[in-house]
Structures are given as C-alpha cells and as structure tokens.
Amino acid sequence: MHASLFITCYNDTLFPETGRAVVSLLERLGVELDFHPQQTCCGQMHANTGFRSEAYSLAKRLVRLYADVEHIVIPSSSCVAMIRDQYPGLFEELGNDSLRREFAAFLPRVYELSEFLIDKLGVEDVGAYFPHRVTYHASCHGLRGIHLGDRPFRLLAKVRGLDLAPLPNLDRCCGFGGTFSVKNAEVSSAMLAVKLQDVLGTQAEYCTALDNSCLMHLGGAMHRQYAGMKTIHMAQILASTESAPMEALL
Amino acid sequence: MSHIVEHPVLDPRLAPPFPQAALPVLRNPQLRKNVAHAIDVIQTKRGKLIHEKTDWQDLRSAAAAIRTHVLENLGAYLEQFEARCTAAGGHVHWASDAAEARQIILDLLRQEKATEVIKIKTMTSAEIQLNPFLQAAGLGVFETDLAEIILQLGNQEPSHIVVPALHINRSQVREIFAKSMGRPELSDDPHALTDAARTYLRRKFLDIPSAISGANYLIAETGGVAIVESEGNGRMCLTLPRTLITLAGIEKVLPRFDDLEVMLQVLARSATGERMNPYTSLWNGVTPGDGPQNFHVVLLDNGRSSILAKKRERQTLRCIRCAACMNSCPVYRQTGGHAYGSVYPGPIGAILTPQLMQMHHAQSLPYASSLCGACYEVCPVKINIPEILLELRSQVVDQERHDLGRFFDPLYLGLRAAGVILSRAWLFHAVQRLGRIGGSFVTRKDGWIHAMPSVGGKWTQTRDLRGFPKDTFHAWWQQNRARQSEKGAK
Numbered sequence: 001m002h003a004s005l006f007i008t009c010y011n012d013t014l015f016p017e018t019g020r021a022v023v024s025l026l027e028r029l030g031v032e033l034d035f036h037p038q039q040t041c042c043g044q045m046h047a048n049t050g051f052r053s054e055a056y057s058l059a060k061r062l063v064r065l066y067a068d069v070e071h072i073v074i075p076s077s078s079c080v081a082m083i084r085d086q087y088p089g090l091f092e093e094l095g096n097d098s099l100r101r102e103f104a105a106f107l108p109r110v111y112e113l114s115e116f117l118i119d120k121l122g123v124e125d126v127g128a129y130f131p132h133r134v135t136y137h138a139s140c141h142g143l144r145g146i147h148l149g150d151r152p153f154r155l156l157a158k159v160r161g162l163d164l165a166p167l168p169n170l171d172r173c174c175g176f177g178g179t180f181s182v183k184n185a186e187v188s189s190a191m192l193a194v195k196l197q198d199v200l201g202t203q204a205e206y207c208t209a210l211d212n213s214c215l216m217h218l219g220g221a222m223h224r225q226y227a228g229m230k231t232i233h234m235a236q237i238l239a240s241t242e243s244a245p246m247e248a249l250l
Numbered sequence: 251m252s253h254i255v256e257h258p259v260l261d262p263r264l265a266p267p268f269p270q271a272a273l274p275v276l277r278n279p280q281l282r283k284n285v286a287h288a289i290d291v292i293q294t295k296r297g298k299l300i301h302e303k304t305d306w307q308d309l310r311s312a313a314a315a316i317r318t319h320v321l322e323n324l325g326a327y328l329e330q331f332e333a334r335c336t337a338a339g340g341h342v343h344w345a346s347d348a349a350e351a352r353q354i355i356l357d358l359l360r361q362e363k364a365t366e367v368i369k370i371k372t373m374t375s376a377e378i379q380l381n382p383f384l385q386a387a388g389l390g391v392f393e394t395d396l397a398e399i400i401l402q403l404g405n406q407e408p409s410h411i412v413v414p415a416l417h418i419n420r421s422q423v424r425e426i427f428a429k430s431m432g433r434p435e436l437s438d439d440p441h442a443l444t445d446a447a448r449t450y451l452r453r454k455f456l457d458i459p460s461a462i463s464g465a466n467y468l469i470a471e472t473g474g475v476a477i478v479e480s481e482g483n484g485r486m487c488l489t490l491p492r493t494l495i496t497l498a499g500i501e502k503v504l505p506r507f508d509d510l511e512v513m514l515q516v517l518a519r520s521a522t523g524e525r526m527n528p529y530t531s532l533w534n535g536v537t538p539g540d541g542p543q544n545f546h547v548v549l550l551d552n553g554r555s556s557i558l559a560k561k562r563e564r565q566t567l568r569c570i571r572c573a574a575c576m577n578s579c580p581v582y583r584q585t586g587g588h589a590y591g592s593v594y595p596g597p598i599g600a601i602l603t604p605q606l607m608q609m610h611h612a613q614s615l616p617y618a619s620s621l622c623g624a625c626y627e628v629c630p631v632k633i634n635i636p637e638i639l640l641e642l643r644s645q646v647v648d649q650e651r652h653d654l655g656r657f658f659d660p661l662y663l664g665l666r667a668a669g670v671i672l673s674r675a676w677l678f679h680a681v682q683r684l685g686r687i688g689g690s691f692v693t694r695k696d697g698w699i700h701a702m703p704s705v706g707g708k709w710t711q712t713r714d715l716r717g718f719p720k721d722t723f724h725a726w727w728q729q730n731r732a733r734q735s736e737k738g739a740k
Contacts, residue, residue: 012723019723035727041672050643054669140622173580177620182708184269189712190584220713
C-alpha cells in the first residue's frame with residue numbers, strides 16, 4: 001500500500017518525533033510511505049482566526065500538491081477536520097468548478113492516522129509495546145469534528161504493557177483552540193486548569209492524543225507545574241516496541 | 251453582596267471586550283462554582299432525557315426543518331399571524347428597532363393610564379432595555395419570574411437566558427431577599443425563600459392590571475401565542491391583568507399549531523432537562539369575560555431582518571432560546587454570562603449579539619470560543635454555531651485588516667506574514683531555521699521556553715513551550731528516507 005504523509009506545519013517544526021514515529025509505524029506495517037517536500041500547512045490557523053483568503057490559498061496549494069497521491073495520512077485530527085469541515089465552504093465560495101472537482105477527488109483520499117490504521121489497513125494490533133500508565137485525551141476535532149469514535153481506544157487496547165486510565169469528562173475541551181489560546185489566554189488557561197485536574201487525577205505517566213496541539217497546551221502546563229506527567233502523541237506509543245522502545249525515537 | 255460581580259455592562263455598545271470582561275469572573279471562586287454547579291445539574295438531567303429519547307436525532311431534524319421553513323417564508327407567516335391575531339381580537343404592532351418597540355409599549359401603557367406593570371421573564375425585553383426605559387418614564391416595573399425577582403431586587407443582571415440568576419446561589423438569594431424585603435430573620439431554606447417570594451408576588455398579581463410578556467412561539471395558523479415556564483407566575487400574568495402586551499422577535503413564528511408537538515418536546519428537554527415543562531400557556535387574541543381584554547403583540551425586528559438576508563448566517567434565527575449551547579460550552583462554564591456583555595451569552599450570544607449589532611459592536615464575541623463544537627452537537631435546531639463563528643471572524647478580520655491601528659498588531663502581522671511564508675516551502679524552511687536560532691535565545695538549559703516576548707507571552711503566562719528541536723521532520727526525512735529511496739532508485 002502506498003501513502004503520502006502530510007506531517008502538518010507545527011508537527012514539522014515542533015514535533016518531528018511524531019513524524020518519525022508515523023514513519024516507523026507505517027513502514028513496520030508494510031506501507032510504502034512518501035513525503036512531499038513542498039508541503040507546508042493546511043491553513044487551519046488562518047481559517048480559524050478569520051483570514052479566509054489566506055486559508056483558501058493554502059487549501060488550494062495542498063489539494064494540488066496531493067493531486068496524484070493514493071492516500072494522504074495526517075497525524076492531526078484538527079487538520080483533517082479543517083479539510084473536511086472548512087475546505088468545502090472555502091472552495092464553494094472562492095474556488096471555480098475545476099478546483100471544486102480537484103477537491104472532490106482529493107477529499108476521500110484523506111485519512112487521519114487512526115482512520116488509516118483501522119479503516120484502510122484493517123489493523124488494531126500494530127505490535128506495539130508501551131509499559132506505562134496512559135490516559136487518552138479526545139481532542140474536540142477528533143471527537144466531534146471527524147468522529148473518530150472508539151478507534152483510538154481500540155488501538156490503545158492492543159498495546160502490550162499499556163495500562164489505560166479512563167479520563168473523566170472526556171468530551172470536554174482542554175481550552176487550546178488555536179489562536180484562542182493567546183487571544184483569550186486567561187479563559188483558555190481557566191479551561192486548562194479544569195482539564196488538568198481530570199488528567200492529573202488519572203495518575204497516569206503519559207497523556208496521549210491524536211493532536212499535538214492540545215498536547216502542547218496540556219504538556220506546557222504540566223512542565224510549568226512540575227506535574228509529574230508527560231504528553232505523547234499516540235503515533236509514538238504505537239511505534240514503540242520491545243526492541244525499539246519509544247525513547248529510541250526521540 | 252460580597253461575591254457578586256457588581257453591575258456588569260450588558261449593552262454590547264458599552265461592554266468591554268470579552269477577554270477583559272472575563273477576568274473578574276475568572277478570579278471569583280464562588281461565581282465560577284455557582285455557574286459550573288448549576289450547568290452541571292442541568293446538563294446531567296438533559297443527558298438522561300436525551301438518552302431515553304431514541305428518536306432524538308429525528309426530532310432535531312424535524313425541529314430544524316420547521317424553523318428553516320419558517321425563515322424561508324417569514325414574511326408570509328408573519329402576515330398570516332397578524333391577520334389571524336387581529337381577527338381574534340388582538341392588536342399587532344411592528345417595531346423596526348429597540349427604540350420603536352420601547353415607545354410602542356410605553357404608549358400602550360399610557361393609554362391604559364398604567365402606573366405599574368408586571369412582567370413575565372422575557373429576554374427580548376432585556377435586549378431592548380425595556381425596564382430602565384419604563385422606569386425613567388415613571389412606571390413601576392415588577393418582574394414575576396423567581397429568578398428575575400432575585401435579579402431585580404438584588405440589582406443584578408441576567409447571566410443565562412433560561413435560568414438568568416444561575417450565578418447566584420441560595421445563600422446569596424437569602425441575602426438579597428432579607429435586605430430588599432426588610433426580613434433579616436429569613437433563612438436560606440428553599441421553602442422559606444419561595445414563601446417570601448410568593449408573599450411579595452401575590453400583591454403584585456392582585457393589584458397591577460397591566461402585564462408584559464415575551465413569547466416562545468407565535469402560531470401563524472391560529473394567530474395564537476405560546477409561552478412555556480416552570481413556576482406558574484407567568485400564567486398569573488397572562489390571566490389576571492386587564493391588559494397584556496406581548497413582545498416577540500419576528501423569528502418566533504411557527505406555521506401550524508401542530509408544529510408545537512415537535513418544538514415543545516425539543517425545547518423542554520434541551521432547556522431544563524424535563525420531558526415537558528410544567529406550564530404551557532396558549533391563547534388566541536381576546537376572550538370576552540375571560541383573561542386580558544386588551545391584547546397587543548409587538549413584533550420586533552431590531553437587526554433580525556439583516557440576519558435573515560444572509561444565506562449562511564440565517565440559521566442563527568432558528569434559535570428557540572433553549573440555552574443548551576451555553577450549558578454545554580466549556581468557555582461559558584468558566585466565565586458565566588456577564589463576560590459576554592449582552593443579554594444573550596454563550597455560543598448563541600457569541601453569534602447573535604454581533605449580528606444584532608450589525609457587526610458594529612461585540613466583535614470580540616466570535617473569538618470567545620475554542621471551536622470545540624459541543625454547542626452544535628446539542629443544538630435542538632441544528633444551528634452550526636462554529637461555522638457562523640468562523641464566518642463572523644472573517645468579517646471582523648475584513649473590517650480590521652486595513653485598519654492602521656491593527657496593522658502592527660502582532661497577531662495580524664504574524665498571520666499576514668505566515669500567509670506569505672506558508673505559500674512557499676523554501677521560505678517556510680528558512681523561517682523555521684530562523685525561528686530555531688531566535689528560539690535558542692529564550693530556551694533555558696532544560697530545553698524549554700519559560701517566557702516569550704510579545705503575543706507569545708500570552709502563551710507563556712501559564713504554559714511552558716518545549717524549545718525548537720534540532721531538526722525539523724522534513725530535514726530528517728531528507729537526510730534519512732529520501733536518500734535511501736534515491737539509493738534504492740540507483
């Protein structure tokens with residue numbers, strides 16, 4: 001199976017270990033992975049802040065870049081939600097017929113990582129080993145945006161050694177919200193404080209998610225507070241094995 | 251009144267921007283506890299009742315379809331309502347804005363030689379700031395909904411559209427009643443408090459022959475009005491007085507009486523987590539010898555027709571004011587209603603208020619959301635609130651992006667620059683390298699950034715940021731995988 005990785009702008013810049021984990025995981029599962037060197041950003045930050053024309057330019061760029069690719073795998077549910085929820089409106093409003101056709105052909109080839117694993121590859125047990133207590137944070141875009149449902153739990157359940165700690169109020173937002181975290185920094189921090197009570201209450205060693213954006217927010221506060229918990233993208237847990245534990249990927 | 255926020259400004263023209271208005275609440279533990287507790291109670295009840303309703307999604311679709319159909323044919327249904335209501339003995343008045351509606355109501359009360367008026371809870375009257383206007387004209391205005399009594403006697407503002415005194419707890423209610431009713435001995439036992447309110451209210455109901463109500467629904471087919479409530483105080487206002495004036499937004503109309511079957515089901519479950527609300531009052535015009543003999547309906551536009559004219563934003567007017575969106579909102583849960591600077595708080599307020607202000611005020615409200623989507627998920631008429639928030643954000647940016655004062659705003663500067671940078675991979679990669687160099691000056695020995703300048707400081711005021719990694723992902727790919735595949739190709 002061929003797939004092309006869209007790593008996303010912030011993972012590329014701030015969380016390259018997540019990208020390396022996706023590569024290691026998918027290659028282990030027999031996927032021939034490609035990476036388009038011209039890729040940058042899906043435009044979500046612009047769209048969500050109100051910069052619609054900039055968002056549209058980036059959307060157009062992304063759709064054209066992946067015109068000839070069989071599957072596009074994205075380890076960020078919020079970027080996938082951007083493509084599924086907002087691209088149609090952007091192309092409807094600002095695009096032309098030929099672009100709308102290109103987008104229609106592009107859309108069904110887009111997969112969030114856990115969707116690709118379960119829906120496309122048909123695997124739940126990816127052969128991972130991660131002997132730690134872990135709690136899963138359902139990002140809003142994963143939960144309500146693209147309806148990941150129980151996919152993340154099915155994957156985590158098959159990780160050997162992993163002790164999954166259920167997170168109370170799973171459907172409550174952590175308060176990140178992109179530029180919301182700086183435009184409404186105080187309210188965002190209040191939401192973060194409430195979420196952290198639930199997260200830290202699980203007594204887990206790691207908090208995982210399919211979005212590094214929420215994790216940057218939660219992990220930033222954990223680090224500030226010497227909270228004794230770390231954040232980790234689920235790709236890194238799934239990539240981790242007995243012979244190549246997660247640490248080796250860092 | 252130690253822990254209640256004093257006089258928040260609920261006029262969008264005067265209110266401070268949301269981030270600023272939220273600050274006093276965030277620092278107020280009692281208020282945050284009151285709000286979180288109250289909405290958790292409602293949310294839990296709602297959750298159970300939605301769960302038991304196996305056709306809930308079908309009901310939502312039906313309710314959304316009814317409301318969408320109304321908005322697409324609003325003019326015709328309003329005219330039908332006017333004709334049928336008039337035929338039944340009512341009088342229909344049309345008000346294009348708040349000032350006109352206030353004047354119509356004042357003139358009607360003066361015709362009646364009224365010196366006092368009793369009121370059913372109506373957020374629309376708060377929208378047009380009716381009470382201060384009537385009071386300035388010399389009228390005594392008395393709220394009769396229990397929560398509204400608490401607010402009026404405590405000189406407070408509403409913080410929620412269904413339970414407007416949700417930010418006030420029982421002991422604070424005791425404090426307000428004891429002081430305003432001159433009853434220092436009053437306990438905070440709910441029965442004692444209700445009894446005090448009842449004693450206060452009975453005299454008003456018996457003495458005051460004029461009443462003002464809102465409307466949950468206007469029914470075009472019959473010319474009737476429907477009001478739902480929990481206490482029965484509303485029904486007293488609807489039956490005892492000689493004169494009744496109903497103030498309603500033009501979007502409140504339903505085509506048929508039968509549509510209530512769907513709308514009442516979704517409203518009660520969404521609003522208060524009840525299968526059926528305790529009191530549903532329905533009346534058509536005037537019945538000789540029974541109930542009010544002078545009945546007026548004031549139909550209020552006040553910005554609504556400009557919302558109706560916009561295809562994407564029109565769905566805002568489907569709203570049936572159930573408040574499920576604010577009860578589910580993680581932002582509202584922390585800030586309560588006053589921070590929104592409007593009588594309509596929460597997610598629906600964040601889209602409705604700036605639109606009612608024709609985008610001249612309340613521009614901070616579309617940003618008062620993390621776009622988590624919980625509001626859309628619970629909305630019984632399927633208003634895609636996140637979609638409208640984004641639409642309004644783009645309108646705000648279009649207003650502001652050429653504004654000289656905003657030109658050097660770091661966020662605007664940053665996003666404009668990012669638009670250019672992200673359009674070219676080579677430039678993006680160059681900026682990543684520059685960022686890494688710049689980042690190294692603020693990165694501590696532990697590899698984390700504890701303080702950033704400018705807008706970044708908003709991040710680091712409560713969160714650290716891990717320093718830039720040695721390599722970007724694409725650089726790693728270039729060095730490892732790309733070279734391998736080249737070798738393989740050779």
